[in-house]
Amino acid sequence: MGTAVTSNKLSDELIHKLETKTATIGVVGLGYVGLPLAVEKAKAGYQVIGFDVQEEKVVKVNNGENYIGDVIPADLEALVNSGKLSATADYSFIKEVDAIAICVPTPLDIYKQPNMSYVESSAKAIAENFTKGTLVVLESTTYPGTTEELIRPILEESGLVCGEDFFLAYSPERVDPGNKTFNTKNTPKVVGGITPTCTKVAATMYRSVLDGDVHEVSSPAVAEMEKILENTFRNINIALANEMAILCNKMGIDVWEVIDAAATKPYGFMPFYPGPGLGGHCIPIDPWYLTWKAREYNYHTKLIETAGEINDSMPDFVVQRCMEILNEQGKAINGANVLVLGVAYKKDIDDYRESPVLPILNRLAKFGANWTVVDPYIKEFKNGNTIHYTEQLSDSLLKQADLTVIATNHSNFDYEMIFKNSKAVFDTRNTYPKTYNEKYSKL
DSSP: OOOOOOOOHHHHHHHHHHHTTOSEEEEEOOSTTHHHHHHHHHHTTOEEEEEOSOHHHHHHHHTTOOOOTTSOHHHHHHHHHHTSEEEESOGGGGGGOSEEEEOOOOOBOTTSOBOOHHHHHHHHHHHHHOOTTOEEEEOSOOOTTHIIIIIHHHHHTTTOOBTTTBEEEEOOOOOOTTOSSOOTTTSOEEEEESSHHHHHHHHHHHHTTOSSOEEEESOHHHHHHHHHHHHHHHHHHHHHHHHHHHHHHHHTOOHHHHHHHHTTSSSSOOOOOOOSOOOSSSTTTHHHHHHHHHGGGTOOOHHHHHHHHHHHHHHHHHHHHHHHHHHHTTOOSTTOEEEEEOOSSSTTOOOOTTOTHHHHHHHHHHTTOEEEEEOTTOSEEEETTEEEEOBOOOHHHHHHOSEEEEOSOOTTSOHHHHHHHOSOEEESSOSSTTOOSTTEEEO
């Protein structure tokens, strides 16, 4: 028997505002998650205010300048020019919004423990400025219990009571940068509120904005856990593919052909593919939130940690293979010129957060190799405290390299030119699945 949803005047008024698009929506954090969400809410007809502590992002949004690949520049410009979307670094404007989504980073520290400072500071800014009847939704990926144990007490320090004076829920972002099929608008949403009324109010907002289904769950903790399950599932299966790649290499078997053969089974198998390591702000990060939280219950997440170790070891495996390929040519890695194609963590995007290419570059340098990076999506990137600049791909650059490493298989690379002009190619992404000769090697 389901839990009855009670309503009060505040929830009824807010639901009416959401359904009639007369509500003003706030989005805290205008990055890869927040800006696309703000744009979709404005396109749905809401007045939207974006909040960010980085003045540069605020200025760009207010000038209609896009800086996120999944946002259509013309959409952003039109929404800003029409007055439907604006940005500010002044959090006192939170008092003007009826609903607000928190979309700030939740990174790990050097000990792989969650750094909740961005979420906490956002919650405090909201608590200092929000008014009765406001909906607050956390979208940042985090450990189960964050909404109830961290956000709720901070907001209730205002004197307002959750579920009566304001409404609080968790709804994980599911952005997949560069995905041509699924985006913020059409990806199904999971929503879990502190109370059934909180869930109802939050679900009403998302249903008025998104085309994808809105799936309601019984609590924020369920929604928080399901998000980690999604990415842990991928993390573990990619680790299995990576371990198979290492073993197949030792046995002289083509792992890509093995996976393609296994994928012919119409049930019980889902193909995952190996690579130079994991990147992005989700799959390499999120499972460690659960590992950290599990310690509170005296439980050791053995499978998750083993998968993390396998994936973290892939940059070492890639560099070891580089050494072997160069050795086959009679060259040492010390002093070799290595051309690395791609620094983004996946194809056709400009995001290099947690990119496995960065530790590969560090390891190449450690062994004395001279590396150069080409990436058509990224003009400059930061590795540690150093800014590096990418080069333009050319025949001469390829010919100067002792080894060309395909680290990110961007679609707009000229692979025929790359193969023709390279002395040796190490392909970590199965870019040339049917090409085999003395100068070509796969992961």
